[in-house]
Amino acid sequence: MAEKVLIIGCGWLGQQLAPVLAAAGYQVFGSRRTQAAAETLPAPIQGIALDFQSPWSAAQLALFQDAWLICTIPPGARQGGVSDYPQVLQQLAQLAQAAGIKGGIHISSTGIYQGLSGVVNERSELQLTQPRVALLAAGEQALQQQDNWLTLRLSGLMGPGRHPGRFVQGRVMSGAMQPVNMVHSADVAAAVLQILSRWPLPHACYNLSSPQRVTKTEFYQAAANSLGQVADSIDLSGPATEPARQVSSSAFCQDSGFAFRFADARAALAYCPD
Template sequence: MKILVIGAGWLGTQLASQLKADGHELWLSSRSAAKAASVKSHYNHFVLDLSQSVRPDAELEALFKDALVICTVPASRSDGAGYIRALTQLAGLMKQLGSVACIHMSSTGIYEGLTGAVDEQSQLQRSDPRIELLETGETLVAAAVPCCTLRLAGLIGPGRHPARFLSGKPAGAADVAVNMVHSSDICAAVSAIVQQQLWPELFNLSCPEFCSKAEFYFTACKLASLPAPQFESTPTATPSRRVLSTKSQTIAGFQYQFSSALAALPFCS
């Protein structure tokens, strides 16, 4: 299958490596030719800057036609309008140029404001601007072509060690649940989804077993030989949010390599 991975960042390059190993025809995009040197040595490459106005041409049509598009464009906390503009343009290209489907990387941040166990059917707090941004992005892409939306928990893996997030810093409540997912599990899930062409669909990707924020970050900082975070001593008054990944565990041929975020820590760097 011809697959376009939009975004040659931390996650996009790992997905491209997995899908190329699976035998797919892989194309990886970057925002400028200047950023493409390292990409070109491993993958087919094209320039696509969704922050600018994109005019479809013969080259883009040849790429997007009959392709599966994997969107790794992150939802910016500082430029929500830019994020929506980028996804609007991508959705238009996929629809106009005849892409077959999309896998869209969204975020479990869409469940912000909820407590207790949440899953793909949970009612969202749409009055929150961040949640509205994420849901608008999901809707834009899903309206263009058949789409598998993946709501990703906190990202960890090679080159993204969680100890660096909070080491030596105030870290809030100690007893809340940690929702994390290792990049290797994202890649494995996407590989299985592509193989079975599971679209349209919606899955949470998050380690199935939970641990507390304090246990996770104390362990992470110890393994990385970094100062521990500073947690509040007062327990939380309401149940913390736990993102359930039960549905993703039903994907044939996929199982989490790391059942808990603690188990994933030795495989982060």
């Protein structure tokens, strides 16, 4: 019988992961908060409604039992401008523990390194006085209280329908000579498969970001060119608003044997169709 993978909060990234997981032989489920939203999820995803305000049903516990979980719920402000992100992840951790999952991968963000400079890795001391850093850290801690969760911190995402050149059109970008930290959804999917095949890894938290150093100028000029625009159409004249930093993925590559398809983020631009 095929192993189950449940993608919790199955949005854009989850829909990129699902075909790769299905091709590898996994039975893929994807959750949304309402049944109507769950029914819009495309094949091969089997959509399920998962409202974190509801008590867990016997059917939910049975579905989660012996399943792999991939939590792609994004942090964000909800009712009254206060995010319920950590609370939702605490509820997910409780459900996972009650059901007896095989293991879980929590998709977090390298935005957790906001305010830091230089090369940053999983051991870097976080600036928890910054609200977004504190929110991301609280979410990670909510799931890491359980032994069988791994946090995967992703840098800026690109892939089908998410071409970086589209994001910067008409905007003034800052920090022209700072390194850009990006990762393609194909590398994320490959990393998830690597984690599942090598489970458990030695540590509970890893970064995933294309490793070759590329400046914002180099990257976004290449992005403009790949869209058939002139490089000068990207305005990189803004002053730096954040310290320059480069996210290191060395620990993940070393511990899992993972090799990036797109070590240079510019090479991934051709694989970001609209």
